[in-house]
Amino acid sequence: MKVAFGHMGTLTPIMEMILEDLGHEAITPNRPTRQTLALGAKHAPEFACIPFKIVLGTYLECLKLGADTLVSGGGYGPCRAGLYGELHRRILKDLGYEFDFIFFWPPLKKPFHFYKQLHKLKGHHSWVYLWRIIKKAYSKLAVLDDLEMMAQRIRPRELKHGSTSKGFEQAMDMMRQAKTGPEIASAGEEARALMQKVPFDDTRQPLKVGIIGEIYVQLEPFANYFLEEQLGHMGVEVRRSIYLTSYTRHDILSTRGDMGSRTLAMPYLAQKVGGHGQNSVGDIIRYAKNGYNGVIQLAPFSCIPEIVAKSLVPRLSKDYSIPVLTIFIDEQTGAAGIQTRLEAFVDLMDQRRSRSLLVGA
Numbered sequence: 018m019k020v021a022f023g024h025m026g027t028l029t030p031i032m033e034m035i036l037e038d039l040g041h042e043a044i045t046p047n048r049p050t051r052q053t054l055a056l057g058a059k060h061a062p063e064f065a066c067i068p069f070k071i072v073l074g075t076y077l078e079c080l081k082l083g084a085d086t087l088v089s090g091g092g093y094g095p096c097r098a099g100l101y102g103e104l105h106r107r108i109l110k111d112l113g114y115e116f117d118f119i120f121f122w123p124p125l126k127k128p129f130h131f132y133k134q135l136h137k138l139k140g141h142h143s144w145v146y147l148w149r150i151i152k153k154a155y156s157k158l159a160v161l162d163d164l165e166m167m168a169q170r171i172r173p174r175e176l177k178h179g180s181t182s183k184g185f186e187q188a189m190d191m192m193r194q195a196k197t198g199p200e201i202a203s204a205g206e207e208a209r210a211l212m213q214k215v216p217f218d219d220t221r222q223p224l225k226v227g228i229i230g231e232i233y234v235q236l237e238p239f240a241n242y243f244l245e246e247q248l249g250h251m252g253v254e255v256r257r258s259i260y261l262t263s264y265t266r267h268d269i270l271s272t273r274g275d276m277g278s279r280t281l282a283m284p285y286l287a288q289k290v291g292g293h294g295q296n297s298v299g300d301i302i303r304y305a306k307n308g309y310n311g312v313i314q315l316a317p318f319s320c321i322p323e324i325v326a327k328s329l330v331p332r333l334s335k336d337y338s339i340p341v342l343t344i345f346i347d348e349q350t351g352a353a354g355i356q357t358r359l360e361a362f363v364d365l366m367d368q369r370r371s372r373s374l375l376v377g378a
């Protein structure tokens with residue numbers, strides 16, 4: 018099969034490797050662009066959230082490249098995530114594309130359906146073989162998460178502008194080419210060593226910001242206007258609330274989600290509201306307790322779970338004395354507007370920190 022999938026940050030090389038291990042031709046999507054978004058927005062319902070539109074644009078690009086199968090996965094609701102797989106399928110079929118659609122619900126929610134879809138994808142390979150390649154993919158995922166965290170730590174301390182991003186891209190290339198278990202292990206060591214060679218000043222004390230919100234706009238740099246890189250270049254160290262390994266543990270292999278942040282959220286929001294809405298509430302508290310200087314909430318425009326979380330931001334911000342910037346993103350959002358808001362937020366955090374140091378002196 019010629020199989021394509023949506024692009025989401027560092028998940029892309031993992032999907033490519035799994036598909037190739039299963040003997041498929043991977044039609045690996047390029048990082049989305051403004052054209053991808055415009056293409057998706059043209060055919061998506063206006064109310065759809067931006068991840069839906071970007072992924073739809075990506076599918077259209079991949080179908081034009083000859084993909085005959087699309088692999089996707091989605092949440093179970095109660096927000097629109099529960100509808101999006103089917104909606105993507107119908108829109109593409111209405112546009113006249115012929116393809117097979119393999120859609121995964123969370124395995125513990127619909128185990129039989131998950132099994133059937135996995136069976137289609139694995140073809141004649143044994144379950145033992147499939148288990149081995151999933152374990153291998155997870156080990157690669159762990160290295161990629163580690164490299165991202167290293168880049169987030171080094172970037173605000175780098176001595177030469179842009180050297181972290183350059184090192185990170187080279188490290189990602191090494192990892193992309195590593196396909197077997199031993200190759201992944203040795204490429205992982207080389208990639209980490211490469212990142213450590215980026216010259217940086219470890220005595221700097223950058224501002225620290227937690228990134229929270231909806232998964233796609235957190236993980237896909239195109240969707241968030243390369244926010245991590247922008248902040249790093251403004252001298253800010255970031256840490257996201259979601260990395261792919263934690264998402265796998267909390268949301269794919271469990272139905273409970275990240276219980277740490279959900280428990281913290283309980284006094285403010287005692288139930289799940291879809292997506293990572295409840296987590297966003299708990300994550301603000303977590304970052305405040307861990308001494309972060311601020312939190313940025315990323316939300317697709319009209320994202321219901323994040324709107325619910327946002328309604329609690331003023332209270333949380335006051336109770337935990339932490340500034341929170343919410344950025345709603347849609348296809349009309351402009352890069353310059355985001356940059357201006359980030360600069361203002363960084364100034365605000367900087368002033369707060371200077372004031373608290375003066376008071377403490």
Ligand code: SF4
Pocket residue numbers: 066067068096097098099101231291292293317319320321322323
């Ligand atoms: S979590 Fe938000 S962006 Fe994602 S499908 Fe639900 S409403 Fe849309």
